[in-house]
Amino acid sequence: MRHKILKLLKDRSPSYLSGEEMAQLLNVSRTSIWKNIHSLQSDGYRIKGSPRLGYRLAGIPDLLFPAEIAGELQTKIIASSPEIIHHYRQIDSTNSALKTLAEKGAPEGTIVIAEEQTGGRGRMGRSWSSPFSKGIWLSILLKPPLAPQDTPLFTLLAAAAVVKGILVNLPDLPVGIKWPNDLLINNRKVCGILTELKAEADLLHYLVIGIGLNVNSKEEDFPAELRNTATSLYLENNKEEVSRQKLASSILQEMDNSYLDYLNNGPGMVISAWKKYNITLGKDVTIKTVQGSFSGKAADLDSDGALIVEEEKGIKKRFQAGEVTLENFTGGQDPF
Amino acid sequence: MRHKILKLLKDRSPSYLSGEEMAQLLNVSRTSIWKNIHSLQSDGYRIKGSPRLGYRLAGIPDLLFPAEIAGELQTKIIASSPEIIHHYRQIDSTNSALKTLAEKGAPEGTIVIAEEQTGGRGRMGRSWSSPFSKGIWLSILLKPPLAPQDTPLFTLLAAAAVVKGILVNLPDLPVGIKWPNDLLINNRKVCGILTELKAEADLLHYLVIGIGLNVNSKEEDFPAELRNTATSLYLENNKEEVSRQKLASSILQEMDNSYLDYLNNGPGMVISAWKKYNITLGKDVTIKTVQGSFSGKAADLDSDGALIVEEEKGIKKRFQAGEVTLENFTGGQDPF
Numbered sequence: 001m002r003h004k005i006l007k008l009l010k011d012r013s014p015s016y017l018s019g020e021e022m023a024q025l026l027n028v029s030r031t032s033i034w035k036n037i038h039s040l041q042s043d044g045y046r047i048k049g050s051p052r053l054g055y056r057l058a059g060i061p062d063l064l065f066p067a068e069i070a071g072e073l074q075t076k077i078i079a080s081s082p083e084i085i086h087h088y089r090q091i092d093s094t095n096s097a098l099k100t101l102a103e104k105g106a107p108e109g110t111i112v113i114a115e116e117q118t119g120g121r122g123r124m125g126r127s128w129s130s131p132f133s134k135g136i137w138l139s140i141l142l143k144p145p146l147a148p149q150d151t152p153l154f155t156l157l158a159a160a161a162v163v164k165g166i167l168v169n170l171p172d173l174p175v176g177i178k179w180p181n182d183l184l185i186n187n188r189k190v191c192g193i194l195t196e197l198k199a200e201a202d203l204l205h206y207l208v209i210g211i212g213l214n215v216n217s218k219e220e221d222f223p224a225e226l227r228n229t230a231t232s233l234y235l236e237n238n239k240e241e242v243s244r245q246k247l248a249s250s251i252l253q254e255m256d257n258s259y260l261d262y263l264n265n266g267p268g269m270v271i272s273a274w275k276k277y278n279i280t281l282g283k284d285v286t287i288k289t290v291q292g293s294f295s296g297k298a299a300d301l302d303s304d305g306a307l308i309v310e311e312e313k314g315i316k317k318r319f320q321a322g323e324v325t326l327e328n329f330t331g332g333q334d335p336f
Numbered sequence: 337m338r339h340k341i342l343k344l345l346k347d348r349s350p351s352y353l354s355g356e357e358m359a360q361l362l363n364v365s366r367t368s369i370w371k372n373i374h375s376l377q378s379d380g381y382r383i384k385g386s387p388r389l390g391y392r393l394a395g396i397p398d399l400l401f402p403a404e405i406a407g408e409l410q411t412k413i414i415a416s417s418p419e420i421i422h423h424y425r426q427i428d429s430t431n432s433a434l435k436t437l438a439e440k441g442a443p444e445g446t447i448v449i450a451e452e453q454t455g456g457r458g459r460m461g462r463s464w465s466s467p468f469s470k471g472i473w474l475s476i477l478l479k480p481p482l483a484p485q486d487t488p489l490f491t492l493l494a495a496a497a498v499v500k501g502i503l504v505n506l507p508d509l510p511v512g513i514k515w516p517n518d519l520l521i522n523n524r525k526v527c528g529i530l531t532e533l534k535a536e537a538d539l540l541h542y543l544v545i546g547i548g549l550n551v552n553s554k555e556e557d558f559p560a561e562l563r564n565t566a567t568s569l570y571l572e573n574n575k576e577e578v579s580r581q582k583l584a585s586s587i588l589q590e591m592d593n594s595y596l597d598y599l600n601n602g603p604g605m606v607i608s609a610w611k612k613y614n615i616t617l618g619k620d621v622t623i624k625t626v627q628g629s630f631s632g633k634a635a636d637l638d639s640d641g642a643l644i645v646e647e648e649k650g651i652k653k654r655f656q657a658g659e660v661t662l663e664n665f666t667g668g669q670d671p672f
Binding site for chain 1: 459460481482483484485487488490491516517530531532533534535536537538539626640656657658
């Protein structure tokens with residue numbers, strides 16, 4: 001009902017629509033209309049009321065409501081209907097919430113999106129700062145009929161899709177991927193991706209891909225210890241705000257396009273898209289792993305997503321996991 | 337207290353030990369002794385009571401009590417103390433129970449072992465028949481500091497360790513591994529392994545390795561539809577029963593040895609042990625995958641556990657997942 005009233009108001013905007021007309025069109029009571037209008041207003045929708053003319057939609061808040069995100073989407077799987085878009089003003093962690101939904105049988109393509117995370121998580125159990133309405137804190141449920149060994153390709157897919165989604169909105173931003181899936185602008189981290197999974201040894205049950213993208217964060221929105229190493233689209237876009245609704249829609253659309261292409265045609269496009277936007281290959285890197293640290297030139301991306309590093313003596317090593325530091329950035333090292 | 341009383345009785349066996357002496361040695365009341373003796377008896381321990389002599393241990397049931405399994409073990413990680421051995425007479429599924437314990441923070445090496453599973457599971461969501469006291473229904477929790485891509489090596493490790501554990505007790509049994517981890521004797525399945533995992537894209541949180549080994553099952557213990565394709569150690573051992581306690585201890589010991597070797601020296605031994613006991617390589621196989629069926633000669637095992645199949649034209653394909661049928665068995669096909 002809420003969605004339907006919102007749609008009527010949007011279609012009529014910027015003109016007025018009377019409560020009586022809405023009640024008739026939707027076959028509900030005037031009281032029900034009034035209650036839903038009130039609920040929309042309390043969510044931040046600017047709806048003006050006039051005793052004679054009725055209601056008029058004067059402004060939509062830049063919050064990530066299912067109706068606002070789904071409106072622009074042409075997706076086949078991911079967030080393909082408002083019912084599988086779970087929006088929260090505040091939540092512990094979108095990944096944790098989505099894993100709970102997955103355990104209860106949520107369908108593929110279900111997403112959890114929140115205005116604020118109180119316990120946002122990054123890789124290796126690190127915390128992820130996620131203040132209210134400043135970023136896109138989004139998790140996507142996928143169930144590809146593949147093995148857990150194929151997971152790294154999905155994290156690469158997600159990184160490239162987020163870059164594409166950003167560039168649709170901000171075509172000139174110099175955003176690049178640090179292996180495997182950190183997004184950097186001017187040597188500062190703007191987005192991290194945390195992929196979690198449940199599986200049998202050779203069959204994925206589900207993947208939860210969590211995306212944390214700093215959008216409209218000002219400097220003071222970052223914890224002090226991150227101010228030199230993190231950035232946001234706002235800060236890199238001449239301090240102009242970016243529509244989170246449009247950005248979320250673009251990212252979901254690019255994710256869906258890439259995922260369908262992978263399912264239909266295999267991972268070729270994933271690898272080529274990642275390579276196109278990466279800023280890792282060709283650089284001198286140090287990679288920290290549980291087995292120790294290794295230095296060399298990032299020579300190539302293997303077909304399974306592993307990073308191939310060439311040591312000084314020409315010996316090539318494959319890495320499926322690790323923390324990469326890019327050595328030749330200004331300042332001598334990458335701070336992540 | 338129960339473990340302590342049992343130990344006193346075992347140490348004194350086959351002689352009698354008075355209730356009063358036990359009460360003094362353990363500094364508890366005679367009533368407490370009596371209650372624990374009663375509890376042991378109801379578990380199947382044959383404890384004879386004599387009004388003048390006290391108690392005597394006359395027989396131990398072949399049930400998989402922590403005290404009986406742990407007694408023979410020299411393990412460093414797996415089931416290394418009775419506290420991390422969880423024994424149930426009946427449970428839904430040992431894998432499910434262990435995953436619940438893992439979510440609550442159970443330490444590495446924790447095992448769940450049951451006399452009977454009411455909802456035992458095999459790969460791909462199939463059910464696994466697990467009647468009371470007929471087999472070893474066992475799950476092991478591991479937390480190797482590795483990536484989900486390394487999981488297949490652990491299923492190979494488990495398969496080889498179970499073969500070794502069986503051969504310690506029954507050295508002449510012709511047991512072999514069908515890729516990746518089914519154990520066959522005379523073309524019938526005697527053991528299946530179901531590995532489940534939770535992970536980030538490049539870091540395992542935990543592995544639960546479930547082992548279902550048919551030990552003393554008679555023909556009538558199998559569901560009718562399995563009688564031509566399944567077997568037990570009893571059926572293949574001239575219908576002589578096998579000690580499940582000794583077998584469980586041997587398997588846990590071999591698992592622990594192999595796991596420590598992997599952690600310390602890498603997966604070389606895993607690959608060579610699997611190859612030693614496999615009955616797949618060199619055979620004509622058909623492999624069913626989500627992408628379709630492929631036929632050829634099983635040429636080799638890759639270093640990450642993938643099966644390399646050589647098609648007629650000499651083209652080699654790598655498989656990380658799939659159901660293998662061995663083509664050249666009597667009867668024309670392998671029935672699993």
